[in-house]
Amino acid sequence: MTAARPLRDRADACPGALQTHPAADGALARVRVPGGALTPAQLRVLSAAARELGDGALELTSRGNVQLRGLRSGSEAELGDRLAAIGLLPSATHETARNVLASVLSGRAGGLLDVRSWVPAFDAGLCSDPRLAALPGRFLAAFDDGRGDVAGLGADIGLLALDGRTVALLLAGTDTGVRTDPDDAVALALAATRAFLDVREQQGGTAWRVAELTGGPPRIAAALGAARSAPVAVPTAPAIGPAGVVPQDDGRTALVAVVPLGRLTAAQAELLAGTAVGDLQLTPWRSVVLPDLADAGAATDLARAGVVLDPGSAWLRVTACAGRPGCAKSLADVRADVVTAVARGSLPAQGARQHWVGCERRCGRPSGGVVDVVATGQGYRVTTGT
Numbered sequence: 105m106t107a108a109r110p111l112r113d114r115a116d117a118c119p120g121a122l123q124t125h126p127a128a129d130g131a132l133a134r135v136r137v138p139g140g141a142l143t144p145a146q147l148r149v150l151s152a153a154a155r156e157l158g159d160g161a162l163e164l165t166s167r168g169n170v171q172l173r174g175l176r177s178g179s180e181a182e183l184g185d186r187l188a189a190i191g192l193l194p195s196a197t198h199e200t201a202r203n204v205l206a207s208v209l210s211g212r213a214g215g216l217l218d219v220r221s222w223v224p225a226f227d228a229g230l231c232s233d234p235r236l237a238a239l240p241g242r243f244l245a246a247f248d249d250g251r252g253d254v255a256g257l258g259a260d261i262g263l264l265a266l267d268g269r270t271v272a273l274l275l276a277g278t279d280t281g282v283r284t285d286p287d288d289a290v291a292l293a294l295a296a297t298r299a300f301l302d303v304r305e306q307q308g309g310t311a312w313r314v315a316e317l318t319g320g321p322p323r324i325a326a327a328l329g330a331a332r333s334a335p336v337a338v339p340t341a342p343a344i345g346p347a348g349v350v351p352q353d354d355g356r357t358a359l360v361a362v363v364p365l366g367r368l369t370a371a372q373a374e375l376l377a378g379t380a381v382g383d384l385q386l387t388p389w390r391s392v393v394l395p396d397l398a399d400a401g402a403a404t405d406l407a408r409a410g411v412v413l414d415p416g417s418a419w420l421r422v423t424a425c426a427g428r429p430g431c432a433k434s435l436a437d438v439r440a441d442v443v444t445a446v447a448r449g450s451l452p453a454q455g456a457r458q459h460w461v462g463c464e465r466r467c468g469r470p471s472g473g474v475v476d477v478v479a480t481g482q483g484y485r486v487t488t489g490t
C-alpha cells in the first residue's frame with residue numbers, strides 16, 4: 105500500500121533567518137548551513153547572536169542547520185546583517201531552499217570520493233538561478249560519498265557515489281538509474297532541481313517535495329533525457345551517527361562531539377570554535393565534527409563542557425521536540441524531563457532509541473525504529489511503533 109500524498113493548499117511556512125517563526129518563547133530563526141560546513145569565525149558569530157539576541161543557545165537540526173530561539177522582538181534585521189557579514193546569508197531570496205546534507209568526514213575518513221566541493225558549487229548554482237527561489241523550504245539535497253550515511257535520509261535530490269568515477273542520481277530517496285561522473289554531478293543535481301519545478305508546475309505548483317508529485321522521480325528523470333542503468337538499492341541511513349575520536353586517512357584526528365538534544369550553549373560553541381583548526385561540520389545527528397586535529401587531546405575539555413564523545417552514551421539515542429516553554433501546545437517541559445531521565449539512568453524502554461514529545465503531533469520524530477515518549481499531562485506514555 106502506498107502512503108497517501110498530502111494535499112498542499114498553501115506554501116510551506118519553513119522559517120528562515122529573515123522569515124522567522126513566532127514561537128511561544130519568542131521568534132525562531134533557522135539559518136541554513138549547506139553541508140553543515142562552518143568556519144570557526146562563523147560559529148563565533150552565531151554564538152554571539154544567540155547570547156545577545158536570543159536565548160543563549162544554538163539548536164542543531166536534523167538537516168545540519170542551526171536555529172536561534174527566543175529572539176527579542178525587532179532583532180531580525182540585526183541578525184540578518186550579522187549573518188550576511190559572515191557569508192551565512194548569500195541570498196535573501198533563496199535562503200530557505202539551501203538545505204544540503206553531505207557525507208560526514210568526506211575526504212578525510214572513508215568514502216569513495218570527496219564530495220566537499222559539491223556543496224558550495226551546488227549552493228552557488230542554486231542561489232544564482234532566480235527561478236530556484238521558488239523551491240519550497242522543505243526541499244532537500246543530499247550528497248553521499250558512497251559511505252551511505254546521508255543517501256537514505258529522504259532527500260528530494262541525491263547524489264550517491266557508486267565508485268570513484270560513477271555517481272548515481274537519486275530522487276525522493278530512490279535510484280533513477282541516471283549516472284554521471286563526479287565532475288558533472290553538481291550540474292546534474294541542479295538540472296534535476298529545475299526539472300522538479302517544471303513537473304511541479306505541470307501538476308498545479310503546490311507540492312513541497314518530489315515524493316508528493318504524481319510519478320515525480322520517473323518524470324524528472326525523463327525530463328533530463330539521460331541514458332539509464334539498472335538502479336541500485338539505496339543504503340539505509342544509520343539511525344545513530346558517529347561519535348568520539350575518528351582517525352583520518354591522513355593520520356590526523358577528527359573529534360565528533362554529540363550535542364545533547366541538539367542544544368549547543370554559546371559557551372560550548374565558543375569552545376568548539378576555539379578548538380577547531382579549520383572548518384567544522386554540523387551533522388544530521390546533531391553533532392559537530394572537528395577535523396584535522398593533531399590528536400585527540402581536546403576530547404577531555406570538550407566532554408567536561410557537556411558535549412558527548414562517548415559512542416556508548418545514552419545521548420546518542422535520545423531526541424526531543426521543543427516542548428515547554430518553546431511550544432505553547434506542549435504538555436511538559438520535555439527537554440528538562442529528558443535531562444533528568446538521562447542523569448538518573450531512568451530512560452524508558454531500557455534506553456532504546458527514543459523520541460520525547462510534548463503532544464501527539466510528535467514533531468521532529470526521526471525516521472526508522474524509535475520508541476515514542478509522549479507527554480499526557482499526567483506523565484508520559486511510552487509506545488513502540490513506526
Ligand code: SF4
Nearest residue numbers: 425431434462463467
Ligand atoms: S510535538 Fe507538540 S509540543 Fe512538541 S513541538 Fe510539536 S506541537 Fe509542540
